[in-house]
Amino acid sequence: MFNKVNKKRAKSFGPFGLGYGLVAVSTLFGATALLAGCSGGGGSGGGGSASTAAPAVSGSIQNVNLDSIEIASVNSSGAIQMENSLNSGFQLLVDGNYKDSTGATLKIDATRMVTYRVEDEAILGANTAGLLTPKASGTTKVYVQYKNGTEQEITVSVIAPTGTTPTFTALQVLPAARTLRFVDPVAKAEQFQQVVVYATDTTGVVHDLTRSIAINLQDDQGNVTSGGNVDTNGLFRGVANGKIWVVGRITSVGLVAGAEFVLGTGVAKPVDPNALYSGGPLAQSNNEIDKAVLVNLFNLGVEPAETASEGTFLRRLYADAVGRVPTEAEATTYLASSDANKRTAEVDRLLATPEFSTHWASLMAEWYEMGAQQVAFEVWARDALASGRTLGEMTATLISGNVPAFDAKHDSPDKLAGIFLQTGAAMTARCATCHDHPLVGPNDTVKWTQADFYPVVAFFATNPGEATALDGRTNTRVGNPFDPGFALSTTPVTTTLASNLQARRDEFAAIFPASSAFKRGMAHRIFAEVSMPLLDPNQFLAKNLDAVAVPNVLAALETVFDSENTSLQGFLKQIFTSEYYSLSGDATTMDVAYDNLLQRHLVRRQHAEVMESALNELTGEVVNGGDLAFIQQTWGLPEAKLAIAERVDAVNMSQALVLLNSPVVQARISGAKVAQLAADVDAGTITQAEAIDQLWVSALSRRPTPAEVICANDAIGAAGTTEAGLQDVTSALAATVEFSMR
Numbered sequence: 182m183f184n185k186v187n188k189k190r191a192k193s194f195g196p197f198g199l200g201y202g203l204v205a206v207s208t209l210f211g212a213t214a215l216l217a218g219c220s221g222g223g224g225s226g227g228g229g230s231a232s233t234a235a236p237a238v239s240g241s242i243q244n245v246n247l248d249s250i251e252i253a254s255v256n257s258s259g260a261i262q263m264e265n266s267l268n269s270g271f272q273l274l275v276d277g278n279y280k281d282s283t284g285a286t287l288k289i290d291a292t293r294m295v296t297y298r299v300e301d302e303a304i305l306g307a308n309t310a311g312l313l314t315p316k317a318s319g320t321t322k323v324y325v326q327y328k329n330g331t332e333q334e335i336t337v338s339v340i341a342p343t344g345t346t347p348t349f350t351a352l353q354v355l356p357a358a359r360t361l362r363f364v365d366p367v368a369k370a371e372q373f374q375q376v377v378v379y380a381t382d383t384t385g386v387v388h389d390l391t392r393s394i395a396i397n398l399q400d401d402q403g404n405v406t407s408g409g410n411v412d413t414n415g416l417f418r419g420v421a422n423g424k425i426w427v428v429g430r431i432t433s434v435g436l437v438a439g440a441e442f443v444l445g446t447g448v449a450k451p452v453d454p455n456a457l458y459s460g461g462p463l464a465q466s467n468n469e470i471d472k473a474v475l476v477n478l479f480n481l482g483v484e485p486a487e488t489a490s491e492g493t494f495l496r497r498l499y500a501d502a503v504g505r506v507p508t509e510a511e512a513t514t515y516l517a518s519s520d521a522n523k524r525t526a527e528v529d530r531l532l533a534t535p536e537f538s539t540h541w542a543s544l545m546a547e548w549y550e551m552g553a554q555q556v557a558f559e560v561w562a563r564d565a566l567a568s569g570r571t572l573g574e575m576t577a578t579l580i581s582g583n584v585p586a587f588d589a590k591h592d593s594p595d596k597l598a599g600i601f602l603q604t605g606a607a608m609t610a611r612c613a614t615c616h617d618h619p620l621v622g623p624n625d626t627v628k629w630t631q632a633d634f635y636p637v638v639a640f641f642a643t644n645p646g647e648a649t650a651l652d653g654r655t656n657t658r659v660g661n662p663f664d665p666g667f668a669l670s671t672t673p674v675t676t677t678l679a680s681n682l683q684a685r686r687d688e689f690a691a692i693f694p695a696s697s698a699f700k701r702g703m704a705h706r707i708f709a710e711v712s713m714p715l716l717d718p719n720q721f722l723a724k725n726l727d728a729v730a731v732p733n734v735l736a737a738l739e740t741v742f743d744s745e746n747t748s749l750q751g752f753l754k755q756i757f758t759s760e761y762y763s764l765s766g767d768a769t770t771m772d773v774a775y776d777n778l779l780q781r782h783l784v785r786r787q788h789a790e791v792m793e794s795a796l797n798e799l800t801g802e803v804v805n806g807g808d809l810a811f812i813q814q815t816w817g818l819p820e821a822k823l824a825i826a827e828r829v830d831a832v833n834m835s836q837a838l839v840l841l842n843s844p845v846v847q848a849r850i851s852g853a854k855v856a857q858l859a860a861d862v863d864a865g866t867i868t869q870a871e872a873i874d875q876l877w878v879s880a881l882s883r884r885p886t887p888a889e890v891i892c893a894n895d896a897i898g899a900a901g902t903t904e905a906g907l908q909d910v911t912s913a914l915a916a917t918v919e920f921s922m923r
Contacts (some may be wrong), residue, residue: 247277250291250327252335253355254377271389272415273311274355274377275325291327292375298324304339310414315339347382352436354378354429358449359442364419374442376415378429391415397428397482408444419444428457432480461485462760470759473737474779486781489765491516492883494524498757500787500923501711502531504540505794509875512882528757532750538566541749544710548604549587552823557586566749572703573694573747576605580690594641601693602637603825606669607702607721610634615653624723627668636666639678640689648678669698694747697739704742704752705735711756713783719825730777784922786832789816792921796846799880799915801854808845815839840915850911859904869897872907880914
């Protein structure tokens with residue numbers, strides 16, 4: 182079982198893509214049942230001929246004589262149907278029964294030990310591997326015979342393609358359990374077993390997907406196994422002793438099934454599907470972001486991380502939503518709550534606070550590179566967010582020229598065009614001011630030549646010269662002026678360069694925020710602030726977009742942002758209340774190679790503002806003056822806000838040394854807060870355990886574990902005085918990864 186983590190991947194064959202054009206095969210085995218197959222694929226059929234395949238085995242199994250055969254594919258109540266365009270036919274599975282030396286009846290794969298004969302070859306073909314290939318509508322019989330004369334008869338009805346795409350509700354791998362007793366690596370004996378994968382649709386019809394979905398092999402811990410392999414026809418080859426799970430999955434509907442094969446000695450048992458993949462916290466979520474994340478994890482059988490602890494979630498949420506850590510009082514209240522919906526309630530509360538608007542207004546000033554105009558801009562952005570204005574509305578206001586501070590900073594048409602494309606759509610088009618974009622590739626649909634860029638500039642041009650391309654080599658305008666245009670939108674542009682400037686700006690204010698480019702770029706920019714970026718949020722070039730490991734998540738972010746009408750609060754609520762956002766960042770039991778699939782909430786270093794608040798809360802001493810400037814510089818605060826990528830979030834040794842040794846931190850730890858805590862312990866007002874608890878809540882927004890309490894008590898006992906001991910504990914907390922990360 183691997184309900185925590187999966188360190189693998191096994192071999193996979195072929196994409197899974199269902200279109201339309203179906204054929205059905207109705208079969209009779211004991212009682213009438215509806216089977217299905219699909220035209221073409223798998224080699225030519227042996228319809229009508231009595232050819233026999235050589236046993237696909239080695240070693241002593243070739244000497245096995247079967248007493249009887251049975252067609253494991255057929256049941257009395259089901260129906261099987263297969264997508265016609267996949268050219269994979271319908272694979273029969275034939276079991277053979279034989280007796281071992283003790284007289285016990287055992288099973289082996291007889292699919293290639295029997296012959297197949299079709300009564301009417303114009304309707305159906307059958308090859309020596311048991312693959313049925315429908316040819317025309319009608320009914321015929323297929324005879325399956327073993328060399329001792331044992332025979333099974335199947336009546337097959339082939340119907341015309343229905344033209345519909347099936348919706349699957351169940352998945353099955355057969356045989357569900359099989360012991361391959363003849364595998365002996367010492368004697369170099371191998372054994373083969375045909376595997377089939379069947380899926381049932383909403384109408385009860387069963388489809389053969391053996392050749393159209395990936396069949397993966399793993400051990401019962403979810404790890405890659407070398408004990409066997411499976412080919413594109415579903416033929417399993419066992420080569421080493423052990424236990425192997427053969428797993429099939431349909432990603433689009435979240436179905437997974439498996440069979441257990443025991444190679445050598447032992448007894449195989451059917452596999453519980455819940456042991457194959459649980460989906461963890463994401464499994465039952467209706468959040469579109471969660472569903473998109475789960476698709477990629479499910480496809481590779483990678484289990485997501487567990488849900489983060491309440492303290493971890495709370496600290497992460499405060500840092501992302503309001504740019505600070507929770508106070509001891511806030512954390513204590515939250516941790517004490519027994520409300521099952523307290524995470525959502527806390528999200529709602531924080532998104533409605535003035536702190537939220539102030540914090541995100543500051544981030545927007547970074548995005549828009551406001552520099553010396555940042556204060557005036559932040560006041561405007563704060564008030565707009567607090568009043569419930571959406572980012573689309575705010576962007577339109579900026580484009581229309583209704584925020585003087587913004588136009589004062591971006592004081593030319595090319596600067597205005599460049600900043601909107603950069604911040605809103607993540608398009609680095611500004612270099613086209615002087616020359617065509619040098620970094621675009623053949624897959625970029627907009628090359629950001631000057632002919633792409635200057636039509637955007639024309640929305641803001643005050644005269645024809647400003648809408649004319651600038652040759653950066655000669656610093657002269659060349660060619661004719663461009664009329665307004667926007668290559669990233671299909672919305673027709675009605676204004677021309679002759680139109681009133683305000684009319685042109687207002688038209689772009691309507692077109693740009695409504696475009697997919699804006700919704701995708703801005704949605705990812707916000708997501709990158711509170712989670713792991715899927716790509717560089719400032720470089721949406723084709724080569725970067727093509728490298729995204731989870732493109733469906735990027736698409737889901739755009740969809741969710743659009744569904745929230747570009748509301749920052751609404752979009753962040755969708756993120757903050759997703760199960761993905763609540764995942765643990767602990768990688769100690771995970772294969773970090775799958776982090777690009779968003780299997781966990783990636784640990785990130787706290788912003789400078791958050792570290793400032795964390796030190797204030799831990800020590801009770803406000804970091805100010807030169808000390809504050811020192812902390813901000815060390816943790817990469819973008820004070821100038823002159824470049825969109827000015828903020829530095831990298832981890833470096835200076836930060837660790839500041840927390841361990843700097844008087845900025847250590848002198849404050851020796852201040853009044855810890856001194857008072859020690860005095861209260863010595864006076865019996867609180868217990869030492871209560872003091873330790875307070876320090877943990879202040880430092881990490883959680884209570885200490887029993888092991889941490891023991892360590893803290895030992896440290897205090899070894900320090901000589903309560904105050905010195907509590908100072909040591911506080912200093913140690915400040916130096917933890919947990920203190921400086923989210």
